[in-house]
Amino acid sequence: MSILVVGSLGLDTIETPFAKVEESLGGSAVYISLSASYFSPIVNLVGVVGEDFPERYIQLLRDHHIDLEGLQVVKDGKTFRWAGKYDYDMNTRETLLTELNVFKDFNPIIPESYRDSKFIVLGNIDPELQMNVLKQLNNPKFIVCDTMNYWIERKNEALRELLKMVDMLVVNDSETRLLANHPNLIHAAKIILKMGPKKLVIKKGEHGALLITNDTIFTAPAYPLENINDPTGAGDSFAGGMIGYLSKVNHLNDEELKKAIIYGSVLASFCVEKFGVDGLLDLNYLKIKDRFNQFFQITHFEE
């Protein structure tokens, strides 16, 4: 089934204690689409770049059969840029630069050919824009949205309206606590479920992820990696892997949701092993299924 991804495309400059890359391909829509591309033949991307966006990155996305009809290229515009720096522990990052450029006036327009997309991922953008996207769709089957502290604090009303329209919210632990205004994660999750989304996924970085619905709690660890090179994009890769798997299943039940969380964790683990999107470029079904099986090994115990 077709997947629609709306979010940012950017040029990232990333510094870690091990290396530095400049103006490499980045942005939430990129990580989500690349991850989802290993599951679905139809990944429709909506985003915006400037004329300076390198042709080789366009080609890279096309090589992963990502549909770019919805990619707006602003004439004389400059692409969104972000620069960040990680310390040894990889858990804290310092943002050195955020240049919104053409992303500042992004108005996602869904091409006619995308409007029947079934699985929707609304990357982290203004909740009003996320709602505008939904209004342009015909009959989506499953809607996932991301958000961040900035929108929780500055566009709370719009976000609350959006949450009534989505099936799943994907946020990190501090965003969960902020949105619910409660320090206990599980209690906060239950408050958020009352706001609208039927499912909540809480991303905890190196500590894995939690799926919480009204009748299920499921915990997934992060894959225990000896070499983490760059955590950038891990959360978006998680969302892409998860929606990718969900787009393939026959029945969207709890068992499939749990497996989707693990597939999300698999894609996130491949992402952080290399710099930028590099870890997402040369995957295939066997590599992905093999790591899925390893997740089973490291979590399974006898009843």
Added chain:
Amino acid sequence: MSILVVGSLGLDTIETPFAKVEESLGGSAVYISLSASYFSPIVNLVGVVGEDFPERYIQLLRDHHIDLEGLQVVKDGKTFRWAGKYDYDMNTRETLLTELNVFKDFNPIIPESYRDSKFIVLGNIDPELQMNVLKQLNNPKFIVCDTMNYWIERKNEALRELLKMVDMLVVNDSETRLLANHPNLIHAAKIILKMGPKKLVIKKGEHGALLITNDTIFTAPAYPLENINDPTGAGDSFAGGMIGYLSKVNHLNDEELKKAIIYGSVLASFCVEKFGVDGLLDLNYLKIKDRFNQFFQITHFEE
């Protein structure tokens, strides 16, 4: 099979945003012994208190059939006291007071009747004392030890010697990184395995625990609780539940070890639900097995 627990007994004053308790029963040996008592009929305790140690706490330990022949009561001595304060998020605590008192000169003497104990837990004390305990034992089957930043920094040589004599080290994530002097947890774990212990358990508080051996990695989540009242003693309850289960199994293989980690997590979850040791006082096999089954539910997915 018999369990021997060596560690501290104390009077804890604990403050959280919800309540405050003064001079309640605490100490590593207490949390470990109480947790282990639900699995084994023989729990031998070695520790020290002053004459001010309340008789009702002695009785409480006896009520859980914990053998106190190894409990030294120092005449005119004052019991170890600790006071700490937790903030809303329960992850950071501030130590307000540490009064070692009789614990300062603690010299663990193992009574004759304890020397054949098979499962040994060396609570967090000076590694030289931990080694002295081992020298007094006849033929232990499985030795677990805990330690902390203080000993890693100040008694590194003794600790390294001790590590060659134990089967399992149980530490938290920051202690793991400090001991191995490496920021990546999995890499740090492999460095520590080379120091001697065949098994390493890394406690990550609300993020669960990791078991790492030369050929296995196993992850356990913390039980997702809506009400966490007091995290004091969670790590020691984990160790007690784990050793308790291990003392019951026929073969100490990886599958049993994984289940032991879950039983440890079960006891830790009961501990943090109430203040001090209160969560460990009224348990039974059914309650423990029921939560174990819930751990299976929240971690299990289909292959």
